Amino acid sequence: MTSKRIAVLTSGGDAPGMNACIRAIVVACEGAGHTIIGFEHGYNGLLEQNWRKLDSKKVHNIIQRGGTILRSARCKTFKQDASGQLAANNLDELAIDALIVIGGDGSFRGAVHLGKFWGGQVIGLPGTIDNDIYGCDATIGYYTAIDTAVSSIDKVRDTADAFERIFLVEVMGRHAGFLGASAALAGAANYVILPELFTDPESVLNEIQQQVAIHRQRYGHESYIIVLTENLWPSGINALAEALETRTDGEVRPVILGHVQRGGSPVSQDRILATTLGVQAVRSIEQGKNGIMVATAQGDVVEVALEETWQHKKTLGNTLTHCMLTMLNERHHWP
């Protein structure tokens, strides 16, 4: 096998497990005799020739670290043709054969944009806490973000119970409800407001009002946890809290989990996924693959054309939706 010169970068929202993935790529490259370099700060590093050589010593003791040792960025100028051309020139100057991009669907669009100007191989690996990439079961960072949200919901419930209050917990997800759905289920929330199930504010308010009343009747107390996906409630979480206080005649407290969900040590599921994908990406490069995302679906490694990852919308799926509608949102027919 001929040895190659391979580069890696992390782009878009950082996600726990990105370091585990970088480590796997470096170890796999070193084992096969490839040269591996890392560009810093996402696509900015490609434009500014900001890179460093990586080896297994440099990735020692990073598997458990959140964030990304290569840093990440949202590089707005990368959408321009001039940036694509400049990045291609810089990659050619370094004699790079293949680039691995760890990021979300925006980063994959960037990879395809680069491919219009560059003849090398481009491989995407799904890394985002949102899990909103079509063609894969889970993205690197998703499992850790669920755990972070769930441990916060557990804590919120303690104080919610003590004061018999309603709590609104806002989770990330951009415009997707995967994180909200999983956190609400694993955290045993009472209600969840997700983009995929959202109708209109008035209907949601009516339903919550009705269900809080049923809940109080049933349990004799008012502690009630609602998980809300960010960017969804038209005038924000505080406006929703105020509206609910009026409707339920109780105290409602909003909690925004925010960027806390992006940090922390990756859980083992994310480390294993990240390591598997890192190793497979190097193998795909050795096989001459180009323009694909390497991911896992239904237990197997899959290769998906990068364009497909954003041309199709990933859905919550029937099983998860049915589970939510059974376990949450008080759809029980109590005696």
Ligand SMILES: Nc1ncnc2c1ncn2[C@@H]1O[C@H](COP(=O)(O)OP(=O)(O)O)[C@@H](O)[C@H]1O
């Ligand atoms: N259409 C595009 N063309 C070129 N580059 C893009 C495009 N969309 C996104 N990118 C690059 O990918 C980066 C990350 O995208 P973003 O959507 O912010 O995050 P994510 O990759 O996590 O979805 C952007 O800052 C930009 O550098």
Ligand SMILES: O=P(O)(O)OC[C@H]1O[C@](O)(COP(=O)(O)O)[C@@H](O)[C@@H]1O
């Ligand atoms: O860090 P920023 O730029 O404020 O972005 C916040 C967004 O990034 C995320 O944390 C991750 O999104 P991406 O992985 O798609 O970049 C979203 O959940 C959130 O909406």
